[in-house]
Amino acid sequence: MRNAVRLDAVDRDILLHLQGDGRMTNVELAKRVGLTPPSCLRRVKRLEEGGVIAGYRAVVNPEAIGRSLEVLVDIEIYAQDRTTIEEFEATLASYDEVIEFRRMYGSPHYFVRVAIADNTAYEAFVMDKLTGHPAVQRLESHLTMKKIKGGL
Numbered sequence: 001m002r003n004a005v006r007l008d009a010v011d012r013d014i015l016l017h018l019q020g021d022g023r024m025t026n027v028e029l030a031k032r033v034g035l036t037p038p039s040c041l042r043r044v045k046r047l048e049e050g051g052v053i054a055g056y057r058a059v060v061n062p063e064a065i066g067r068s069l070e071v072l073v074d075i076e077i078y079a080q081d082r083t084t085i086e087e088f089e090a091t092l093a094s095y096d097e098v099i100e101f102r103r104m105y106g107s108p109h110y111f112v113r114v115a116i117a118d119n120t121a122y123e124a125f126v127m128d129k130l131t132g133h134p135a136v137q138r139l140e141s142h143l144t145m146k147k148i149k150g151g152l
Helices: 009-020 026-033 037-049 082-093 119-130
Strands: 069-077 098-103 110-116 136-143
Touching: 009 026, 009 037, 026 037, 069 082, 069 119, 082 098, 110 119, 119 136
Parallel strands: none
Antiparallel strands: 069 110, 069 136, 098 110
16 A cells, blocks of 8 residues: 655645646746746655556547537346346447446446537447447436536
């Protein structure tokens, strides 16, 4: 088990700035948090090595890639055996449309976030890939009206 990394106010400030712009240069980051560039770089490396910074990624505009409709789906399944559950999870995780997939405590059993082109494409996705899976007992779709705040 990994020991928790102690964060001071400067570490938290570094994380705040990197969450806003992960491509910020070390020189700019150091300036914003009030450190010298070498000192700032040492702190960033410590945060990376300690697992606090898990990686860097590009944030893709869904509309630019033809996936402007986001749907949140609650799924309950029939399965209680490990093999069926693992197969169900592997199958859903393999779909490009699925951008977030969580197993939940209680009901619903799963929370799935789907990014897709439009209502017609979503209907086809549900009919062909979700309701067509033998483990699915029930699903409930929630279409996003407006994203107020959210992660990637």
